[in-house]
Amino acid sequence: MRRTSASRWAIVMCCALGACQPSRGTVDASHGHHDHDHGEIPVEPLDGGPEIDAAAIDAGPQGWVWRLPRGLPVPRVPEDNPMSASKVELGRHLFYDTRLSGNRTQSCASCHEQARAFTDGRAFSIGSTGERTPRSSMTLANVAYATTLTWANPLLLELEAQALVPLFGREPVELGLAGMERELLERLRAEARYRELFPLAFPDESDPFTVANVTRALAAFQRTLVSGRSAYDRFLYGGEPDALSESARRGLALFSSERLECFHCHQGFNFADAVMWEGSGSREVRFHNTGLYNVGGTGAYPEGGTGVHEISGRADDMGRFRAPTLRNIAVTAPYMHDGSIATLDEVIDHYAAGGRTIAEGPYAGVGSASPLKSGLVVGFELTPDERRDLIAFLESLTDESFLTDPALADPWSTSRGE
Numbered sequence: 436m437r438r439t440s441a442s443r444w445a446i447v448m449c450c451a452l453g454a455c456q457p458s459r460g461t462v463d464a465s466h467g468h469h470d471h472d473h474g475e476i477p478v479e480p481l482d483g484g485p486e487i488d489a490a491a492i493d494a495g496p497q498g499w500v501w502r503l504p505r506g507l508p509v510p511r512v513p514e515d516n517p518m519s520a521s522k523v524e525l526g527r528h529l530f531y532d533t534r535l536s537g538n539r540t541q542s543c544a545s546c547h548e549q550a551r552a553f554t555d556g557r558a559f560s561i562g563s564t565g566e567r568t569p570r571s572s573m574t575l576a577n578v579a580y581a582t583t584l585t586w587a588n589p590l591l592l593e594l595e596a597q598a599l600v601p602l603f604g605r606e607p608v609e610l611g612l613a614g615m616e617r618e619l620l621e622r623l624r625a626e627a628r629y630r631e632l633f634p635l636a637f638p639d640e641s642d643p644f645t646v647a648n649v650t651r652a653l654a655a656f657q658r659t660l661v662s663g664r665s666a667y668d669r670f671l672y673g674g675e676p677d678a679l680s681e682s683a684r685r686g687l688a689l690f691s692s693e694r695l696e697c698f699h700c701h702q703g704f705n706f707a708d709a710v711m712w713e714g715s716g717s718r719e720v721r722f723h724n725t726g727l728y729n730v731g732g733t734g735a736y737p738e739g740g741t742g743v744h745e746i747s748g749r750a751d752d753m754g755r756f757r758a759p760t761l762r763n764i765a766v767t768a769p770y771m772h773d774g775s776i777a778t779l780d781e782v783i784d785h786y787a788a789g790g791r792t793i794a795e796g797p798y799a800g801v802g803s804a805s806p807l808k809s810g811l812v813v814g815f816e817l818t819p820d821e822r823r824d825l826i827a828f829l830e831s832l833t834d835e836s837f838l839t840d841p842a843l844a845d846p847w848s849t850s851r852g853e
Contacts, residue, residue, distance in 0.1 A: 504663030505672030526656025537611035552763035558774025686828025726790025726802030789814030
């Protein structure tokens with residue numbers, strides 16, 4: 436089980452480096468990995484977050500100021516990694532720097548492209564050595580609000596710890612820096628920008644060039660990847676009644692209906708079912724089996740893609756994966772944990788059928804008949820017009836300003852002549 440060894444290694448490594456952050460909430464064991472039925476929510480706005488004033492601004496430590504879109508709460512930040520402008524800028528440089536791969540061919544941004552809402556457009560991401568990973572790259576949009584950080588690992592709960600997996604993991608190799616910790620820091624010290632940025636980001640440390648500080652800076656930058664200025668947001672919070680088309684409004688009503696059940700797993704300000712923010716309660720960890728596979732009629736998923744089961748070994752965790760945010764969903768194809776669904780139209784086919792049917796081949800099976808499938812995936816019927824309306828709503832969640840924001844862009848592009 437490839438992800439099990441990687442995740443255990445990451446937790447040991449981050450604790451040794453002092454990078455593992457204590458949660459300011461606790462994992463809600465009553466929710467565990469199971470599916471839950473939420474109460475009915477209104478069409479406007481979707482429920483699931485605190486009441487937030489327009490342009491919510493919160494002055495934090497070290498002069499940090501959150502400048503958030505209307506309707507989005509202040510993200511939760513670990514006490515031992517407070518936000519600062521210098522730390523965020525250092526993290527942005529590191530995120531786009533190919534020195535963070537063993538052979539200097541890839542950066543974090545290689546699998547998380549801004550124009551694709553920080554995904555990469557592949558069914559499976561490719562590591563720096565050419566090895567295919569077992570997952571499609573998840574969006575980093577609003578990752579600061581996520582209670583878990585990967586498709587199916589309930590153990591990685593903080594961005595500081597998660598960063599160690601792509602950097603130093605061996606199964607699979609992503610950035611390929613395992614055993615190269617000292618060389619990595621030497622590379623960074625040799626860069627003039629870093630000799631300025633590291634001391635500014637960590638002013639109280641005599642030698643700020645540490646792996647723990649690399650992960651802290653990366654985490655700080657990722658917490659600024661906040662998306663909340665889509666047409667939907669402008670319609671709901673921005674005083675722009677014409678921002679959302681009539682078709683998209685009808686699609687929103689469908690999305691929020693008990694008939695389709697979409698909102699149960701994609702609710703609230705982040706269109707996800709497990710979120711946290713500053714002052715929110717306990718950390719809820721949720722994963723779902725949507726009937727994407729039913730190999731042999733047993734509910735099985737392909738080896739290497741069995742979800743939480745790969746970590747827990749529990750039979751009832753087979754096929755359980757996180758419900759990702761739907762923000763910017765129109766630019767993050769292909770879909771699902773393995774990129775096996777190419778278009779939003781095909782995603783709707785999957786859920787309308789109550790699970791995917793694979794007619795032949797090694798993964799043949801009727802997903803709607805899976806004994807492990809969530810009870811929320813029951814199927815539905817749509818007219819062609821309703822389908823178009825639903826897609827129009829999903830497309831209204833694209834935040835063009837997020838996809839082009841210079842503050843989130845590659846700071847090295849000028850020096851590379853781009």
